[in-house]
Amino acid sequence: MRVLVTGGSGRLGRSVLSILADRGHQVTSVDIAPTTPPAGVSALTADLLDSTALQEAFAHAAPEAVIHLAGIAVPFARPDVETLQVNTGLAWAVLAAAIEHRAHSAVAASSPTVYGYNTPSWVPDYLPLDEEHPIRPWHAYGLSKAIIEQTVQALARTTDTCVLSALRPGYVVAPEEWAGAPTQQGHTLAERLADPALAATSLFNYVDARDAAELFALVIEHPERVHHGGIYNAVADDPLAHGPVDATMARLHPTTAPHSTALADGRAVFSNERARTELGWTPTRTWRTQLEGRIG
Numbered sequence: 001m002r003v004l005v006t007g008g009s010g011r012l013g014r015s016v017l018s019i020l021a022d023r024g025h026q027v028t029s030v031d032i033a034p035t036t037p038p039a040g041v042s043a044l045t046a047d048l049l050d051s052t053a054l055q056e057a058f059a060h061a062a063p064e065a066v067i068h069l070a071g072i073a074v075p076f077a078r079p080d081v082e083t084l085q086v087n088t089g090l091a092w093a094v095l096a097a098a099i100e101h102r103a104h105s106a107v108a109a110s111s112p113t114v115y116g117y118n119t120p121s122w123v124p125d126y127l128p129l130d131e132e133h134p135i136r137p138w139h140a141y142g143l144s145k146a147i148i149e150q151t152v153q154a155l156a157r158t159t160d161t162c163v164l165s166a167l168r169p170g171y172v173v174a175p176e177e178w179a180g181a182p183t184q185q186g187h188t189l190a191e192r193l194a195d196p197a198l199a200a201t202s203l204f205n206y207v208d209a210r211d212a213a214e215l216f217a218l219v220i221e222h223p224e225r226v227h228h229g230g231i232y233n234a235v236a237d238d239p240l241a242h243g244p245v246d247a248t249m250a251r252l253h254p255t256t257a258p259h260s261t262a263l264a265d266g267r268a269v270f271s272n273e274r275a276r277t278e279l280g281w282t283p284t285r286t287w288r289t290q291l292e293g294r295i296g
């Protein structure tokens with residue numbers, strides 16, 4: 001299948017390019033940052049907010065499927081207005097172009113931050129957090145992702161030929177980060193695991209970049225499984241913690257205390273059940289296997 005990937009130079013994008021190429025797809029990556037793509041992948045360097053460059057990329061790739069990852073990927077990394085403008089503008093431009101250029105499916109990266117944790121006023125209705133749980137974004141990045149989900153659903157109302165969806169990857173861990181390279185927050189994975197206060201900022205969620213990439217691939221390979229306009233959590237089965245996080249959640253996020261006992265059996269704070277049952281996704285890489293031999 002001809003696939004256009006935006007943000008292919010990034011942490012998640014690199015795994016997406018590799019997995020799509022391994023599966024025999026004809027892949028074009030477009031990113032504002034240059035990259036050396038995997039063998040067989042064509043890479044364009046372009047700012048997708050430039051409408052001429054966007055149209056050229058779509059004309060070049062003639063995609064049957066689009067995976068949209070490009071954007072500002074970390075909360076507070078850039079000024080708030082820029083984060084909102086870049087992420088929401090890119091999503092509309094890329095997804096609308098996917099429809100215009102007759103792609104059969106298009107999927108965008110959202111984020112669990114849409115739920116709105118890490119503010120003292122956040123009280124979950126229940127745990128684990130599934131896709132039915134209300135979203136209450138409070139920072140510009142989380143709001144931009146909520147708008148991206150709304151963009152997916154708005155554009156889904158305009159087409160019945162291009163299946164649109166959004167995935168919410170957890171804290172993405174690239175292969176080199178398991179091996180000790182600094183993560184997006186500057187610390188290593190082993191440090192994040194050792195200090196619950198670090199992992200608690202994402203409510204202990206994580207996902208291996210290759211597992212997340214497999215889910216993006218599944219979505220475009222099986223549009224018949226995808227709920228048009230659907231949203232799916234893309235997180236590992238377990239929390240990034242040594243053992244159950246019920247007590248730690250109650251201590252570090254006191255407003256979750258009434259519901260944290262639901263996590264006493266070791267389950268993650270976020271549910272991936274929808275992606276498992278509807279899409280047939282099975283994440284296979286856990287911190288336990290990936291950090292084996294690297295932690296005490």
Ligand SMILES: NC(=O)c1ccc[n+]([C@@H]2O[C@H](COP(=O)([O-])OP(=O)(O)OC[C@H]3O[C@@H](n4cnc5c(N)ncnc54)[C@H](O)[C@@H]3O)[C@@H](O)[C@H]2O)c1
Nearest residue numbers: 007010011012031032033047048069070071073109171172
């Ligand atoms: N990393 C995570 O933990 C995480 C978690 C949830 C969701 N996400 C989302 O997944 C996606 C990928 O995340 P990532 O960690 O790979 O981020 P990343 O920053 O490594 O990659 C994003 C890429 O987008 C490119 N980009 C930005 N603006 C662009 C533009 N105008 N035109 C073309 N390319 C542009 C960047 O150059 C970069 O290579 C993002 O949308 C992010 O918000 C990431």
